[in-house]
Amino acid sequence: MNFLLSIAFVLCWSSGFIGAKLGAGSASAVTILMWRFLPLVVILIVIATVSRTSWRGLAVRDVARQAMIGVLSQSCYLLTVYYAIQLGVSSGTTALIDGVQPLVAGAIAGPLLRQYVSRKQWLGLCLGASGVAIVTMADAAAGTGASWWIYLIPFLGMLSLVAATFLESRSRARVAPPVSMTVHCATSAVIFTTLAVSTGAAKPPAELSFWVAITWLVALSTFGGYGLYWLILRRTGVTKVNTLMFLMAPVTAVWGALMFGEPFGPQIALGLAVGLAAVVLVYRGDTSSTKVCARDIDTGEAARPAKYGA
Template sequence: MNVLLSVAFVICWSSGFIGAKLGAGSADAVTILMWRFLPLALVLGAFAVVRARAAWRGLTARDLLRQCVIGALSQSGYLLTVYYAIQLGVSSGTTALIDGTQPLVAGALAGPLLRQYVSGRQWLGLCLGVAGVLVVTSADAAAARGVPLWAYAVPFLGMLSLVAATFLESRARRTVAPSVAMTIHCGTSAA
């Protein structure tokens, strides 16, 4: 069952940019995301009631609140900005590229926030990666007609939201079962 849930997660997550591009012309970003998360939250909720009840035992209100915040940041905050940027006219490829800098930003912030320091060689790689994103994004912004420049900051904000969720999760004292975390994240995002 875990393999099926993992495959479903990968399909749902990786189809996001395609769904955003297809849906941006016909519906608002919030509506698209509601229809993305509501069925998934219902399926995960049913699974939680029928098969994963034991995984919910022992969760405190603090655990639940932390997972709600992580879900709001990692799914709602991240995906809403991705869909909104595409709705504004930023190409899905550029949006994906900007959001793909998440590991670069997380690596740069790992030292100050987690005391996991980056070597000089790693900093060089991080800077080259950011420079590449800036070159491609600048070229896309120059070629785009009718897309406001501030629209390119929208996926960057989403990427920062995902970074914040990553650090919040890494600082948790207690590990929550993935099936429970995903149910809470999707329920929060659906709401």
């Protein structure tokens, strides 16, 4: 089951970069994000009402924590990704920068969550970084014409998502996924609507491509990618879910090649193969440490450090 969820997650999450590029040709980043989240919040509220999702037992601090997670994992992260693409960074390159996330998460998972990374897992993380570097060099050789500082924008978004991941993992309160997603999306809807209205970018364009992009982003990127991210995080732990990020860059490159004619050569194919090998190595490197620690965090028990042995 985890294997199938991982495949679905990689495909759906990488679809977000493609959806951002689909909409970038007809509207600004804040316009796309505003109209992505407004109808989404309505859908989630209807689902919560029909399914009678329980909000009982949630303290104000729990809702506030979820709102902060939404700000970091959606508002900040998506705004930087969309803005970078709007400024000329290709969808593949933006996904490449996200590829650094597993190393950042792995480095701080132990000190903050006691989800220690084994030697085999570190080897897999470094192998994955090599795959990202291979694809990066291929993309840089193609040239995008974007200024160097623009590439720092999605890097900040990557750090924001890492912060949200750890904030969620350190939470002892169990919040139902429909509830957390509703809070996250409602927070983002307020932020992006405020930004769009204040900058005069609230009016959606009349182009059909804009609404195709919005539908794409709501169905695949949010319900698929974003929802599966938190589900897999709870099932497997920080290191494993973030290792899947190594696959986003090459998979997005495939999407871009098929849909936009972006270059896809032998180097990108090699990067995809290396990324796949990295994911396999990390998942086989330690099958107990992250699950044990994640269970301890979820149940509120004292977390036990996992051994470093292979």
